[in-house]
Amino acid sequence: MRTLFTVILIAALTACQGSQPQQLPPPTVSEDTTLGPRTITVTATDSGGASSTTSRTVNVVNTAPTVAINAPFGGQQFFRGVNYTLRGVSYDPNEPNFQLACGSMRWISNVAGDAFPKTGCDVAASFASNGSRTLTLTGTDSHGGSASATVSVTVIDPPSNLPPVVNLTSPQNGISIGPDTVVKLNGTATDPEGGAVTLSWDVTTGYNPSMGTGFQTLPVTPAPNGDWKPSDSINYTSCEVSDTLRLRLKARDPQNNEGFDFIVIKVTRIC
Ligand SMILES: [Ca+2]
Numbered sequence: 322m323r324t325l326f327t328v329i330l331i332a333a334l335t336a337c338q339g340s341q342p343q344q345l346p347p348p349t350v351s352e353d354t355t356l357g358p359r360t361i362t363v364t365a366t367d368s369g370g371a372s373s374t375t376s377r378t379v380n381v382v383n384t385a386p387t388v389a390i391n392a393p394f395g396g397q398q399f400f401r402g403v404n405y406t407l408r409g410v411s412y413d414p415n416e417p418n419f420q421l422a423c424g425s426m427r428w429i430s431n432v433a434g435d436a437f438p439k440t441g442c443d444v445a446a447s448f449a450s451n452g453s454r455t456l457t458l459t460g461t462d463s464h465g466g467s468a469s470a471t472v473s474v475t476v477i478d479p480p481s482n483l484p485p486v487v488n489l490t491s492p493q494n495g496i497s498i499g500p501d502t503v504v505k506l507n508g509t510a511t512d513p514e515g516g517a518v519t520l521s522w523d524v525t526t527g528y529n530p531s532m533g534t535g536f537q538t539l540p541v542t543p544a545p546n547g548d549w550k551p552s553d554s555i556n557y558t559s560c561e562v563s564d565t566l567r568l569r570l571k572a573r574d575p576q577n578n579e580g581f582d583f584i585v586i587k588v589t590r591i592c
């Protein structure tokens with residue numbers, strides 16, 4: 322909104338200058354976060370005391386946020402009693418960093434016995450009863466505008482020997498990077514039966530977060546210090562790139578039961 326006011330004031334000042342342009346100091350604009358109409362008036366006074374005034378009326382409106390669920394994907398199966406991470410993202414042009422505060426992201430379940438609501442961009446959740454349920458993420462901006470996204474998941478009986486519980490901790494879900502941007506891959510995995518875990522990573526291109534499907538799944542081999550960049554795994558043949566990736570950390574226990582956690586990131590390059 323600061324940008325909006327600045328543009329309008331400069332336009333008004335320009336209009337006042339008439340046929341004899343003069344250098345005016347930039348207007349002092351204080352940030353006003355309230356909504357609604359207001360009239361902005363600029364008055365120019367010359368050295369002889371003659372003055373001229375012009376006004377514009379503007380209406381400051383709020384843009385509603387958008388929210389999306391990056392994990393789980395639609396139809397994902399959860400084992401009863403096991404911890405999983407739900408991950409949401411938002412976009413709002415009026416908010417700092419163009420996103421909602423994670424404290425304004427609220428998750429609920431349509432199953433009354435589930436341990437909800439939960440607040441956060443990434444939240445841990447486990448489910449105590451079998452069956453399908455719809456999870457809803459609602460994000461609310463600082464003016465009360467809101468948006469929701471939903472995903473349906475199914476909770477099933479856990480196997481007698483559980484897969485490792487995986488927690489991908491870096492990079493942050495939802496980030497936007499270039500194909501050659503180096504990020505740190507990090508995460509943990511613990512087998513509930515105490516077995517040794519074997520970790521591996523992969524990346525899926527053209528990923529659709531609501532379907533859980535993508536174009537191609539490729540191996541990821543981070544450097545010993547965890548460094549990795551998308552172009553290490555993906556051969557982008559054109560200069561322009563606009564891709565959505567699922568980056569997944571998998572862990573196998575000694576019985577070959579596999580658990581996983583994943584994030585979704587955007588890869589963009591404008592040429
Ligand atoms: Ca907004």
Ligand SMILES: [Ca+2]
Pocket residue numbers: 482483484485512513514515516574576578
């Ligand atoms: Ca196990």
